[in-house]
Every structure is written in structure tokens, then in C-alpha cells.
Amino acid sequence: MVVSMTGYGRSKTENPSYTIEAEIRSVNHRFLDLHIRSTEPMMHLEEKIKKSIQKFLKRGRLDVHLNIQRRLQSAKQLNVDWTLIEDYYRFILELKKKYALADDIRLEHFLTRSEFFQFTDLREEDGEFEALLMRTVEDAAKNVLAMRKREGELLQRELLHYLSLLKKEWEELQALSPQPVERYREQLYKKINLLTNGNMDENRLLTEVALFADRIDFSEELDRLKSHFAQFEAVLAEEEPVGRKIDFLLQEMNREVNTIGSKGNDAGVSKKVVEMKSLLEKMREQAQNIE
Structure with missing residues (x-):
């Protein structure tokens, strides 16, 4: 499942004693980076707050703001x-x-x-306050997650669109694959025929063409790219967070395209490589914001 790391969630709960508001803003980050600010000291509950949020949000920088209003005149009780x-x-x-x-x-x-x-x-002794606080924080985290899922659906559509364009480039690249060899064979044939006045060694010509074809052959890279495309689609359908897997697959795709670019001794191949690298870069930009 594609889930964005950008989101916002707010929640407000109240009872006769308290009014608690929680706001959570989320942006992309390699790990979970959580920051809590509150209108009242929350050090003794900070770990519990973090664990409550982590049940719903696994990655991203999270800025949490808690606004606590107590209807009691004092936060302390005299015994x-x-x-x-x-x-x-x-x-x-x-x-x-x-x-x-x-x-x-x-x-x-x-x-x-x-x-x-x-x-x-009273904060340390009042279980009612803690329960209300945790419920408020969890509701805000759920709202963030809901927004991140909506954003994730848009990201997934974008990625699948770019993938379809990549597949078209792949098909055109596959069609171009034998052309440089044929062109090289024709050019070599003309040169050798001219130099030998028509007394050409056909076996030598075939050997040279075969060596050239082996050097520029990128059929294995095309096969691996096709496999990566299938894996990419499968990963997008997984239920768990997929951001790191997507990033890895895009790196592998980029590596194969670079290898094709270095092997493909042809202007048409080079053009396709540039177009594919441009698409992959756009996909990587989108993937940076996926949990």
C-alpha cells in the first residue's frame, strides 16, 4: 500500500474537567522523527504519547502540538x-x-x-486525564494516516502512469536492439569490400560482427528491467509500508538503464535512455514521500 508521509490531523476531546486538542503535522523523513510541544509539561507521559502515535505512523517527521485546558482552578490538589x-x-x-x-x-x-x-x-494522579489525552492523540494520528492514505493513492496513480510510459520506452528500445548490429555489419562490409577489392573473408566479417554484437548486446538488461517492472507493480499492491522497496527497485532500474546507455552504440538507443532516466527521476522524486 502506498502511503504518503505528508499529512495533517487534528482532534479535540473534552469532559467536565479538561479540554484537550492535538495537532499532528507530518512531512517526509528517512525514519520516524517525533517532536512534541505542549501548553503544559508532558515529560512524564511523552513515551506513552510516542507509542500511541507509532501504532499508526511508522515514518516521517511528526510535529505534535498539544493544547490542554483544565477547568479546575489549580493543577494541584491539597491533601x-x-x-x-x-x-x-x-x-x-x-x-x-x-x-x-x-x-x-x-x-x-x-x-x-x-x-x-x-x-x-493532578496530572500525575489523574488517570482520567491520561486516558483522555491518549484518545485525543490517537484520533489525531488516525486523521493524519487517513490523509496520508489519500495522498498515497494519488502518488500510486502517478507512479503507475510513469511506469506505463517506461514500458513503452522499453518496447521501443527492444525494437532498436538489433539495429546497431545490422548497421555495423553493413558499414564493415563496405569498408572491407573496398579495401580487399571484393576478395572478402566472410568468416572474418562474421567474427567481427559477432564480437561487436556481444559488446553492445543489452538483452539481459532489458530482461531484468522487465522483471523490475513486474516487481514494482507487485510491491505497490502490498499492505505493508513500501517506500524503501520502491526506492530500491528504482535504483536497480536506473542501474540497468545506465548500463544500456553505455552499451548501446546508437543515437536512437541513447535518446531512449535519456527519456527513461528522466521518467525514473520523476518516479524517485515521488517515492521520496512514500512511507
Whole structure:
């Protein structure tokens, strides 16, 4: 399946306590390069966020922006140890009685004792928040994937169009294959016949032509190109990410075309090689954006 690496996805979820928005922008990259920005610190959840996204997106540079709005006035919750306060209060009363102290018990006697109070970060303790966040991130990732698949369908049509043009060039190149040999044989025949005044050694002529034909023969390259065309079409139909396979096959096609260009001692062959290389370059440009 051809899936583009360019895409955008957005998701928004809310409940009585939170409103969370997630935006993900994706562009092409050789690997998965993920960057997270948030309106609130998310270090403790960053790995979970990445794993949630990786379930849907395997390659590309991903810029993730999280906008978190909390309806609570504070992101921290105060926890009071009333049991400890009561024990402390009774201790002061006993102390006053035992030593006949006249001092009053004042509020500051308690407020200055940090062990009575504990502030808890609601983000770290609130499973509801984490579940809502992960759902929002996954929905955004799904939307990115949907867009990337739509873009991938367009890329696949483009690649198949270029492949059909390549096949036409291949057919014309195959038809040109014997022409340089025939042309060389005729030219060599005329030269030798002129030099020998018609006393030509036919066997020597055939040997020279055979050697030349062997040097410029690119039938094997044409066969391999045809095989690569079939593999290319098969890869496009696979369900898994195909970007790297496509890139490899295009490199192999380009290598075969270059070899044909170096062997084909003919202007017509050279022209076809240039046209095929131009098509392959266009295909490689498209393939750079495939997951």
C-alpha cells in the first residue's frame, strides 16, 4: 500500500474537567522523527504519547502540538492529614497541662508544620486525564494516516502512469536492439569490400560482427528491467509500508538503464535512455514521500 508521509490531523476531546486538542503535522523523513510541544509539561507521559502515535505512523517527521485546558482552578490538589493534626493538638494540650503553660494555641502552630499538608500534581494522579489525552492523540494520528492514505493513492496513480510510459520506452528500445548490429555489419562490409577489392573473408566479417554484437548486446538488461517492472507493480499492491522497496527497485532500474546507455552504440538507443532516466527521476522524486 502506498502511503504518503505528508499529512495533517487534528482532534479535540473534552469532559467536565479538561479540554484537550492535538495537532499532528507530518512531512517526509528517512525514519520516524517525533517532536512534541505542549501548553503544559508532558515529560512524564511523552513515551506513552510516542507509542500511541507509532501504532499508526511508522515514518516521517511528526510535529505534535498539544493544547490542554483544565477547568479546575489549580493543577494541584491539597491533601490534609487531619489525624496527624488532631494528634498534634492533643499533644500541645497535654504539654500545656503538664508544665502549666499559659500560652494560647494559635493557628500558626499548625500552618508552619509542612508534614500536615501535601500538594499532589493532578496530572500525575489523574488517570482520567491520561486516558483522555491518549484518545485525543490517537484520533489525531488516525486523521493524519487517513490523509496520508489519500495522498498515497494519488502518488500510486502517478507512479503507475510513469511506469506505463517506461514500458513503452522499453518496447521501443527492444525494437532498436538489433539495429546497431545490422548497421555495423553493413558499414564493415563496405569498408572491407573496398579495401580487399571484393576478395572478402566472410568468416572474418562474421567474427567481427559477432564480437561487436556481444559488446553492445543489452538483452539481459532489458530482461531484468522487465522483471523490475513486474516487481514494482507487485510491491505497490502490498499492505505493508513500501517506500524503501520502491526506492530500491528504482535504483536497480536506473542501474540497468545506465548500463544500456553505455552499451548501446546508437543515437536512437541513447535518446531512449535519456527519456527513461528522466521518467525514473520523476518516479524517485515521488517515492521520496512514500512511507
